[in-house]
Amino acid sequence: MKKAFLLVLVVLFVFTAVSLAATYKIGVSIPTADHGWTGGINYWAAKAIEDWEAKRDDIEFFLVASSDPQRQVSDIEDLMVKGIDALVILAHDSAPLTPIVAEVYEAGIYVVSVDRGLLLPVQDVYIAGDNPGLGRVAGQWMAEELGGKGKIVALEGIPCVINTERVEAFEAEIAKYPGIELLDSQPAYWSADTGYEVMSNYLQKYPEIDAVFAQDDDVLIGVLAAYEESGRDDIKTFFGGAGSKIMIKKVMDGDPLVKADVTYPPSMIATGISLAVFGVTGEPLVGFYQQKVPSEVILAAELVTPENAHLYYEPDSVF
Amino acid sequence: MPEEKSFFKKIDITKLGPLVALAILFVISAFASPYFLQVRNLLNILSQVSFTGMIALGMTFIIISGGIDLSVGSAVAFSGGVMIIALNGLLQVMSEPLALLVGFLVALGVGIGCGALNGLIVTKGRLAPFIATLGTMAIFRSLILFFGNAGNLTVDFRYTMLKDIGRGRTFGVQNTIWVFLILTIILQFVLNKTRYGRYVCAVGSNEKVAKFSSIKVDRVRFMTYVITGATVAFAAFFAAGRMNSISTTQVGDQYELDAIAAVVIGGTPMTGGTGIIWGTVVGAIILGMISNMLNMVGVSPYLHGTVKGIVIIGAVLVQEIGKRSTSKLSN
Numbered sequence: 001m002k003k004a005f006l007l008v009l010v011v012l013f014v015f016t017a018v019s020l021a022a023t024y025k026i027g028v029s030i031p032t033a034d035h036g037w038t039g040g041i042n043y044w045a046a047k048a049i050e051d052w053e054a055k056r057d058d059i060e061f062f063l064v065a066s067s068d069p070q071r072q073v074s075d076i077e078d079l080m081v082k083g084i085d086a087l088v089i090l091a092h093d094s095a096p097l098t099p100i101v102a103e104v105y106e107a108g109i110y111v112v113s114v115d116r117g118l119l120l121p122v123q124d125v126y127i128a129g130d131n132p133g134l135g136r137v138a139g140q141w142m143a144e145e146l147g148g149k150g151k152i153v154a155l156e157g158i159p160c161v162i163n164t165e166r167v168e169a170f171e172a173e174i175a176k177y178p179g180i181e182l183l184d185s186q187p188a189y190w191s192a193d194t195g196y197e198v199m200s201n202y203l204q205k206y207p208e209i210d211a212v213f214a215q216d217d218d219v220l221i222g223v224l225a226a227y228e229e230s231g232r233d234d235i236k237t238f239f240g241g242a243g244s245k246i247m248i249k250k251v252m253d254g255d256p257l258v259k260a261d262v263t264y265p266p267s268m269i270a271t272g273i274s275l276a277v278f279g280v281t282g283e284p285l286v287g288f289y290q291q292k293v294p295s296e297v298i299l300a301a302e303l304v305t306p307e308n309a310h311l312y313y314e315p316d317s318v319f
Numbered sequence: 320m321p322e323e324k325s326f327f328k329k330i331d332i333t334k335l336g337p338l339v340a341l342a343i344l345f346v347i348s349a350f351a352s353p354y355f356l357q358v359r360n361l362l363n364i365l366s367q368v369s370f371t372g373m374i375a376l377g378m379t380f381i382i383i384s385g386g387i388d389l390s391v392g393s394a395v396a397f398s399g400g401v402m403i404i405a406l407n408g409l410l411q412v413m414s415e416p417l418a419l420l421v422g423f424l425v426a427l428g429v430g431i432g433c434g435a436l437n438g439l440i441v442t443k444g445r446l447a448p449f450i451a452t453l454g455t456m457a458i459f460r461s462l463i464l465f466f467g468n469a470g471n472l473t474v475d476f477r478y479t480m481l482k483d484i485g486r487g488r489t490f491g492v493q494n495t496i497w498v499f500l501i502l503t504i505i506l507q508f509v510l511n512k513t514r515y516g517r518y519v520c521a522v523g524s525n526e527k528v529a530k531f532s533s534i535k536v537d538r539v540r541f542m543t544y545v546i547t548g549a550t551v552a553f554a555a556f557f558a559a560g561r562m563n564s565i566s567t568t569q570v571g572d573q574y575e576l577d578a579i580a581a582v583v584i585g586g587t588p589m590t591g592g593t594g595i596i597w598g599t600v601v602g603a604i605i606l607g608m609i610s611n612m613l614n615m616v617g618v619s620p621y622l623h624g625t626v627k628g629i630v631i632i633g634a635v636l637v638q639e640i641g642k643r644s645t646s647k648l649s650n
Contacts, residue, residue, distance in 0.1 A: 032620055032621065062617070063617070064614060064620070065619075065620045066620065067620065068566075068569040068572060069562060069566050069569055069570075070370075070558065070561075070562070070569070070570065071620075073561060073562060074363070074367045074610075075614060077363045077366075077367070078360070078363060078611060078614050078615065080359070081354050081357055081359050081360040081363060081615075082354050082615075092569075093471060093566055093569070094471075095471040095473040095562070095563065095564040095566070096471065096562035096563070096564050096566050096570075097562070098476070098562075098563065099482050099486060099561070099562060099563045100486075100562075103486070119473070119476055120476060159468075160470070
């Protein structure tokens with residue numbers, strides 16, 4: 001019994017010693033996988049941490065995933081206890097997380113804010129996808145695919161800034177083609193179930209549809225299910241967004257309905273973690289002639305086609 | 320010998336159980352994570368549990384009286400949200416401290432109003448509390464979703480006083496913890512030292528007998544919901560301050576479950592009639608400590624619910640076994 005106790009103590013001591021040996025501590029705070037895309041965020045965060053830990057042992061990572069903004073505030077408070085040197089955060093929601101991140105930032109901790117911006121300038125680096133770009137690329141591709149002529153229905157996300165940027169850019173792009181008519185645009189809340197409902201209504205309402213812009217690959221799953229059930233065969237093309245492995249696979253396999261996709265990559269969290277590593281260790285980025293990491297990084301909305309789809313296919317990811 | 324017997328009865332396992340559980344959990348946590356024993360971490364745990372903890376204090380009264388309140392989480396979002404709407408208006412016309420004071424009174428009024436509505440439906444409407452508060456839970460949440468367009472109600476970041484109070488510290492300890500402590504002392508006093516407290520227990524243990532003893536049963540039960548409404552308002556004020564905003568979809572989500580769990584883990588039986596305020600505090604801390612410890616050790620957040628569930632069931636099971644063995648002894 002005594003020996004066992006001693007053993008436990010030794011093990012604990014070793015653990016503590018190991019954790020103290022790390023020179024840099026980086027906390028990563030993300031939402032739990034409440035839908036496909038955040039599932040991807042969880043996958044990529046874990047992957048980046050694994051990759052970095054394999055590469056060097058002077059950095060220790062703490063990953064916390066929170067189910068709601070209040071929980072995320074608590075989780076970041078807990079990270080502070082661990083004495084982190086950098087925080088990579090994808091905020092559940094901008095407003096509720098701003099005060100705690102401000103506290104973190106003011107405590108001199110290096111902050112990388114990913115995707116969902118904060119209401120105050122309390123970060124060292126902001127990295128996000130290109131929302132207007134997503135809408136623009138989708139609009140361009142669709143207009144070309146339709147030969148500048150046809151009837152489109154669109155599905156939108158949760159009403160918020162991100163959604164508005166995408167929708168407006170998409171509409172601006174197709175407005176360049178007088179032959180293209182946007183029949184309807186309704187929120188599907190980035191959810192497959194709602195996508196199914198909205199698409200079912202569209203199919204009832206509009207006897208003639210040439211193309212569907214679902215804006216999100218999860219939504220597209222529901223949209224395709226509704227289309228299949230309807231038994232119709234008039235729609236020529238479907239376009240989602242974000243680049244889930246299901247849709248990328250369809251593009252790769254030459255699916256007749258889903259011929260392209262556009263990225264809004266959850267891997268941005270992995271890049272964010274890397275930026276935190278460079279930022280906190282003070283290592284300049286390769287090829288950059290500046291000492292510091294750029295304060296803002298907007299990732300391109302990349303068009304995925306059958307030719308390049310294999311580069312985007314990540315079979316192990318949940319998204 | 321009768322003296323000694325009653326002494327042992329006083330410290331029977333049902334009452335000490337939660338404390339023992341807390342002590343065990345404390346030791347395990349201390350070994351599991353080198354960060355656990357840091358003062359900062361311990362204070363974090365207390366401040367994180369204080370929101371549901373405050374509500375659980377009120378919930379203890381309701382459960383003792385034989386009721387339940389499922390609407391507390393929605394009521395937090397509702398009263399907190401209305402407060403922020405009011406605050407943003409008030410800040411235009413008066414000084415910040417005054418606006419904040421009025422805003423707090425608004426939250427208190429709305430919280431108490433929510434509780435009073437529950438109390439009325441339960442006592443005058445004669446509806447089962449479970450059904451009544453299931454209904455108001457939906458109503459409060461939907462109203463604040465409507466007012467806030469299902470988004471965030473945010474205080475203009477130029478005004479920092481709400482945030483400063485909500486996130487601030489006094490004598491090195493978070494303000495939320497102080498308020499939680501003060502509410503605990505007040506409600507402990509009310510339950511154990513006042514006539515009203517005895518009436519609550521009497522109503523919960525046998526309504527008919529209470530009625531025959533000319534206790535105004537309806538009024539006693541009504542007041543338990545009002546008290547809870549007040550504790551909800553305090554939680555709402557600090558929840559809003561903590562994040563400088565109220566997320567209408569997510570603030571207060573599942574608070575009712577945590578509050579009820581804290582009460583039950585703390586040794587107050589769901590059947591009512593008796594209860595321990597400080598037990599509820601211990602229950603709340605146990606819940607907070609579990610998720611903190613799991614966090615510190617790095618357990619997947621998806622498993623937190625499993626551990627929590629096991630602890631809730633385990634706590635009640637131990638109490639039941641304790642009760643059975645003591646009743647066997649007295650036979």
